[in-house]
Amino acid sequence: MQHTPNTATSTKPEEVSQFKLLGQRRFAPFFWTQFAGAANDNLFKFAFTVLVTYQLSISWLPPEMAGLVIGAIFILPYLLFSATAGQLADKHPHRLIIRQLKLLEIAIMAIAxxxxxxxxxxxxxxxxxxxGLQSTLFGPVKYxxxxxQLHPAELTGGNGMIEMGTFVAIVLGSLLGGVLIDMGEWGRMFVATGCLLLAALGxxxxAAIPAAPATDPKLHINLNPFSETWKNLQLAAENVVVFRSVLGISWMWFVGSVLMSQFPVIAKDVLHGNTQVASLLLTVFAIGIGIGSLLxxxxxxxxxxIGLxxxxxxxxxxxxxxxYFATRNLNDPGQLLSIAQFIGVAANWxxxxxxxxxxLFTGLYSVPMYALIQMRSQPTHRxxxxxxxxxxNALFMIASAILTGLLLxxxxxxxQIFLALAITNAIVAAYIFLLVPExxxxxxxxxxxxxIYRFKIQGREHIPEHGPAILACNHVSFVDAVLLMAASPRPIYFIMDYxxxxxxxxxxxxxxxxxxxxxxxxxxPKAFDAAFEKAAQALRNGDLVxxxxxxGITRDGQLQRFRRGIQKIVADARAEGIDTPIVPMALSNLxxxxxxxxxxxNGQNVAMVKPFRRGMFSPVGLHIAPLMSSETSPEVLQQIVQGLLDQAEQGH
Incomplete structure (x- = not known):
């Protein structure tokens, strides 16, 4: 498998937080470019919607249809050209595409x-x-x-910042568009000026975005959107976890679009508020997404x-x-409430x-999925x-609009639609999680x-990001494997006592x-041999074992003698030409x-008989040593693990 070099490998992931990324050239210019683009899209769309709804009388575009028509036209290019956009992003350098798309944005805003x-x-x-076409072409490049540019340990934080910035930009752009278009006869010119300034800012x-090479420069562009769309879906489906994540994100947009498209109606018909209340709801929406994304x-x-x-x-x-329960029986005051009146009603809080x-929970749901898709997809067709x-996403949003209209x-x-969404969301989530147990x-x-535990990890950077490896750890409890899962961003195939x-x-x-x-x-003997064959197969697939x-699990808390099974795994892998490094690990204070x-x-050592025997948040550590050669003997490996335990004891 080909992997694109990571330009951020010189930076230790523990030292770079998501907020510090805003001070680094590999992230900050891209963040502000994306922010300006999202703000401009929504300034333009919202101002145009208000213009058609309140200020102009267009016989062929009635006010009640304006928002729906404008939204549908904006999303149509996602259906028609996303497949082509993905090809272009894989074939050409990303910085070049971004610069050209920002020039296109300036030209479009000049015409507007x-x-x-x-x-x-x-x-x-x-x-x-x-x-919409410009945004369609930008989407694959963005992710x-x-x-x-980011280390795997920074992907979650980086995606969180992008999601937060996007939704803040949506709110600010929409609010600014509403304010500018409402400024009398000069309002349209203020909107035009604002759109041009945001395009120029983007x-x-x-210009400061660093070079980002093409991942598949020899790719042949297929201009047929239908066949290419099918090919892209097949590429995504090759990895079950990635494809289910794609479906999970699309479902999130299904739920989110119901809320975002209905905010004016919710504000007026359910909460009995004016247009300012609708803006308040949109602001709360963006703040919640932002907090969840950053968390x-x-x-x-x-x-x-992805446990989040x-x-x-x-x-x-x-x-x-x-x-549903908070909104089903709100009293109608007989007039539309201003923001001050709205927040003066306790039930509205x-x-x-x-x-x-x-x-907030939607942010927790979506950001890890985006990061997982980026990490698990092959760079050549990411x-x-x-x-x-x-x-x-576009199909789910269209289906959401149609279904919401039918239900109404x-x-x-x-x-009642909120309640139906809640039930359906639980069913969809259960379906995805049962299909992908990870x-x-x-x-x-x-x-x-x-x-249960307060888990501290030292040396996590020693777990290989790619390729096969054997993780060798002491065995203290029945949940050792679960703790190691929590420490590794990649799946681990454990060999465990039957x-x-x-x-x-x-x-x-x-x-x-x-x-x-x-x-x-x-x-x-058959189960013994089958276990090692399955382990060899996992290593052949480039996985962690x-x-x-x-x-077996220790019965006195002391490290036991290491057996020679690990040598058999290494020997089987070496016989097939696979060099398998060993990662020594030690669980402490468990x-x-x-x-x-x-x-x-009754004379037997048993576990799980006194719940919370050490209370909640009991401190537990995992200590990971640098990779060792596959020729490392069990005796040397045992000494290394014992050394990790001794260091942990001294540190404690």
Whole structure:
């Protein structure tokens, strides 16, 4: 597999937070270019919508249809040209594409300025289509650029910043568009000037974007959007986790578009507020998304943590349900409320809190998925997979608008639609997570390392980002494998004692994780050989294999003798020409916890008999040494792991 060089490898991921990225050239110019573009799109769209709805009388575009028509025209290029956009982003240098697209934006805004001056609605609609086309071409470049410039440990934070910036730009652009177009006879010229200034600002900031080479310069461009769209969907479907993530993001846009498209109606018909209340709801929406997006890095310990996705899905359903209860029986004051009057009603604070938390959890849901797609997609066709994601996003948003309209026609109220969304969201999430158990596994690992234990990791950078490796760790408890899952952004295939699978809960978890059961050779030779064959296959596939060389969980808290099974795995891999490095690891301070065999009952060491025996947030550590040669003997490996434990004890 070809991997694009990462220009950020010289920076230690622990030293770079998402906010510090704004001070670095590899991220900041791109961030502000994206911010200016999103603000400009929404300034133009919202101002044009207000112009047609309130100020002009167009027989062929009635006011009640203006928002729907403008939104549909803007999103149409995503369906028609996303496939081509993905190809262009893979074939050409990203900086070159971004600069040319910002020049195109300036040209489109110049035409729009003339159309505003002459009140030429048809030309403004054409400009809406062209801005949609410009955004379509920019989308794959945006998400393909980040993994080129950011270290994997920075992807979650970088995506969080981009998501936060995008939604803040949407709100600011929409608010500015509404204010400018409402400034009397000069309002249209103020809008035109604002759009041109934002386009020029985007072009100016794009000049500082560093070079980003093409990932597949020899790619032949297929101009047929239908066949290329199908090819892009097939590329995404090659990796099950990536494709389910694409579907998960599209579902998020389905839910989000229901809210965003209905904010004016929600404000007027449900909350009995004026247009300022609609703007307030949009602001709360963006703040919630921004907070959730920024929290992802904090909650994920600077790695791509898809365990947050179920957290986000659960939160989305909970607050959609509460939004239903908060809005179903609001009193009608007989007049539309101003912002001051609206916030003076206590019941409306619950509505705003629900909306804020709903959007916060939506940020937790979406950002890890975007980061996962970027990390797990092959660099040579990453942009085309992003293009497939954009196509599905557009389809889901269109389906959302159609379905919402039908439900309203059938007599459902907006609060009832919130409830229907909550139930459907839970079903869709369960479907995705059961099809891709890695989400649930990472969720279990995230809960374990954030609620049960206070988990500290040292040396995580020693886990290889790509290629096969053997992770060798001491065996202290029944949840050692889950803790190692939490430390690695990549899946790990564990070789585990077959008896662990007899536990109903742990057996279910480890079967989902595709752990490899192993039995003693003298007890079951076939199972013994099958385990090593499965481990060899995982290494052939370039995956990580986890092994506990002691052969069983310690019964006294001390490191046991390392067995020679690890040598057999290495020998089998070497026989097939695979050089497999070994990563020594040590779990510390886990002995004595609920999941360790510290209790003695009827002469047997048993675990899981005294819940919360050490309370909540018990400190536990994982210490990772640099990679060792595949020729490292079990005895030397044991000494290294013991040394890690000794260092941890001294540090404690």
């Amino acid at each position: 300025a003339l159309a505003f001056f002459f009140n030429t609605v048809s030309v403004l609609l054409a400009c809406i289509f062209l801005m 393909a650029y980040l993994p080129q 072009y100016w900031s794009s 992802c890095e904090v909650l994920s310990r600077k790695q791509v943590e 996705v179920p957290v986000g899905a659960i939160g989305m359903s909970i607050f959609l349900v509460d939004l 619950r509505v705003m809190a629900d909306l804020l938390l709903l959007c 942009a085309r997979i992003i293009a497939a994601n954009n196509i599905l 026609q059938w007599g459902l109220s907006l609060p 989400y649930l596994l990472r969720f279990v690992a995230w809960v374990l390392t954030h609620v 008896r662990i699978f007899k536990n109903p809960v742990l057996g279910f978890i480890f079967r989902m994780a595709k752990a490899i059961p192993i039995a003693p050779q003298r007890e079951n 986890g092994i506990f060389p002691e052969g 002995w004595g916890s609920f999941f360790s065999r510290i209790e003695v009952r």
